[in-house]
Amino acid sequence: MSILILVAASFLMYILVAWARDPLQDLYASNSPNRDALIQQRIEWLHLNDPLPVRWFNWFVGAAKCIVPLGTCDLGVTIQNQPVATLLGRAMGATLQLVTGATIFAIILGITVGIISALRQYSAVDYGFTFLSFFLYSLPSFVMGVLLKVFLAIGFNNWLRDPVLSWAVIIILSLALGLFWQAMVGGNRQRRLIVFAGSALVTGVILYVMSVTSWFLDPSLGPVIAPLLIALFAAGMALLIGGPKARFAWRTAGATAIVVIIAYFVLMPVMSSFDVWGVIAVFAGAVMIGMLMGWLFGEHDKSQAMRIGAFSGFLGAGVIVLDQFLRHWNDYVRNPKVGGRPIATVGSSTPNLNGDFWISGIDSFTHLLLPTISLMLISFAGYTRYARGGMLEVLNQDYIRTARAKGLPERTVVVRHAFRNSLIPITTIVAADVGGIIGGAIITESIFGFSGMGALFNKGLSAGDPNPVMAYFLVVAIFAITFNFLADLTYSALDPRVRAK
Structure with a gap:
């Protein structure tokens, strides 16, 4: 059924785009002496002499080769005779980079806030988060983008001249x-x-120290804060997953934190020479160390201990990598191409910026920051409401009352019994929202001058060129169908009752 829907929808989309605007309209208004030759050339490029159903069928055959490896991928050409497949590859990489970060942060933040609201129902926290989520949900994306530009980017860049x-x-x-x-x-x-x-x-002391030491111009975690954060993350994983009385959990988290802290001091002198593969190796090594510690100290529950160790190692590696990025922040800000204004408002990268992996990473972060926040805040609102509603529904179930009646701690009731089942409605929303976020990125990319699939879609639609628009449609449709299929698989993993017998 998904394949049939994709075929029918692609046909309708192609027809509508082809009817929306004449791709030869700009040439008809041209005063060029070779206008007729240019018109004939574009007709040959786009096969405009063929009937619309035939043109769609030819496009569909070429697009099928991109999905099923039966030949060379062919998505047609634009009105400038540029291969759409090449343009789509560049645009899709930029858009997926933007959408992936926004989706992950929106899911994590939305679920966390929603569960906290459910556990503190009808409290000031619940009312505050409810107001915030509805406010963000009703705020148009173009308004969000303008506000972020004015107050976050321009305001922060001006303040950074004298960050006191x-x-x-x-x-x-x-x-x-x-x-x-x-x-x-x-x-x-x-x-x-x-x-x-x-x-x-504590907040006042930290802000005062950061102000008087010019931390915002030359930031770093340092040999005191970084180990402390690693230890705090490990303790948080032990407390959240294992509980305050689970000795195996605290032993696993403590051993993982000690090894990661040692790795921090060992890697500090050489970390600046690492590239992307070196960073991946740091994360992989930290996760494997954590799982090893969980296997050694797991006692009767090795699987849970290995999860604690893996999460503790991953977060600890994140602290190590974050410290290196912060150490290179001052070099990036003082770069002549940046000019002391690091938070970018347009584009996906700084033109002609020369730098290593860390400088390039900071540059990507500063350009992705505003559009990611814009997309994240809008999606976060929906996840918050569904997470709150799902958790409240689960907390009123009979098996939750039974778990509490048996004397289980509230942390165990929430984390082990309620949390997993409350994720089922969230799974549905995530699957439906992925395609929606990519579609919504059209407006966000236009606001921030981001050269992604949104720009490809806008140019194609404005010129009456169906091939770029259909390439955008193909990616969005495949993502929507794929994530809906993955949602069905996730249901069975979260709730064994829906598994096929």
């Missing part, structure tokens, strides 16, 4: 984070006051 935080800013940010964390933690009044005072004080 005033006492008023430090106090306001400290109080705001103090109120946020006391609302998140909850509890009685004494507990809230302690959390508020502690988080506000």
